[in-house]
Amino acid sequence: MNRIVALALLFLSEEDAFWCLVAIVDYIMPPDYYSTTLMAAQTDQRVLKDLISGKASNVYAHFEQCDVDISLFTFNWFLTVYVDNIPPETFLRIWDTFLFEGTKVLFRYAIAFFKHAEEQILQQKSQIAINKYMRNLGEKMTDIRRLTQIAFNEINPFPMKHIQQRRHYHLAQVKEELKELDAIREDFKTNTIPQDRQDYWSDEDI
Numbered sequence: 001m002n003r004i005v006a007l008a009l010l011f012l013s014e015e016d017a018f019w020c021l022v023a024i025v026d027y028i029m030p031p032d033y034y035s036t037t038l039m040a041a042q043t044d045q046r047v048l049k050d051l052i053s054g055k056a057s058n059v060y061a062h063f064e065q066c067d068v069d070i071s072l073f074t075f076n077w078f079l080t081v082y083v084d085n086i087p088p089e090t091f092l093r094i095w096d097t098f099l100f101e102g103t104k105v106l107f108r109y110a111i112a113f114f115k116h117a118e119e120q121i122l123q124q125k126s127q128i129a130i131n132k133y134m135r136n137l138g139e140k141m142t143d144i145r146r147l148t149q150i151a152f153n154e155i156n157p158f159p160m161k162h163i164q165q166r167r168h169y170h171l172a173q174v175k176e177e178l179k180e181l182d183a184i185r186e187d188f189k190t191n192t193i194p195q196d197r198q199d200y201w202s203d204e205d206i
Contacts, residue, residue, distance in 0.1 A: 001025070001034060003083040007095070024081070028102055030167065034079075039174055044078055044106070045071040046170040047163060051107055055155045056114045059121055066127045073134045078106050085138040093144045104160050108151035113141055115150050 004024060008017035025033070030040040049070060053060040063070055076084050081098055082091040098105040114121065117137055124130040141147060 003080045007083050007091075028098075030103070037178055038079075039178065040167075040171070041075065041079055042174050043167055043171045044103075045075055046173075047166040048074055048078075048107055048110055050166050050170075051163075052111060052114060055111045056118065059114045059118050062122055063130070066125075066130055068127055068130050068134075070134075072131070073137065074110055077110060077138065081106070082109065082138075085136075087139065087142050090141050090144045090147065093148065097148075102160075104158065104163060105151075107163060108155065108158060109147065111155055112147045112151035113137060115155070116141065116143070116147055 001021065005017060005021055008020045012020060030043075032039040033041050033044075049060075052063075052070070062068075077086075082094045086094075094105065094109050097108075117140065121130065121133065124133050
């Protein structure tokens with residue numbers, strides 16, 4: 001969130017920047033987006049993968065064939081609302097639409113990035129080559145007019161109802177996986193760590 005605050009402070013007073021952050025965390029983003037588990041943020045990455053499979057099927061198939069996890073690159077886009085390693089003209093336009101339309105914009109521009117770079121992505125023939133290319137993809141997204149054309153015209157229809165349905169589906173899976181992880185941690189703590197030392201161990205240590 002430090003990058004979000006830093007951007008807000010470029011244009012707002014300290015108090016207004018604070019309330020901007022409150023609006024984003026508490027009202028625009030889904031609950032638990034910035035919690036310790038990043039539960040909602042994890043969910044959105046799975047939703048994005050679903051959307052890419054339908055809206056940028058060639059890129060999706062190429063990633064699957066090369067065993068590439070797109071969340072390695074897109075997770076930070078969503079958490080920072082595209083502030084990290086994205087040209088200023090591009091992320092400022094994204095912010096304009098994000099503050100007006102909400103989180104659907106995060107998905108629109110992620111897909112627009114992939115479609116805009118589709119030819120170059122498909123030319124990368126291995127997992128290593130794709131990962132190397134994708135690490136710098138955001139820096140290459142300078143044509144904001146073209147990206148916006150893709151995001152708001154070429155990938156339509158883009159109903160929020162569908163995104164919410166996919167969020168509901170994947171959120172249930174993420175919750176179950178986190179529950180199982182907590183059970184494993186508790187079992188490890190109970191059966192491995194001596195009773196008199198358990199208070200010294202945190203969840204991050206286990």
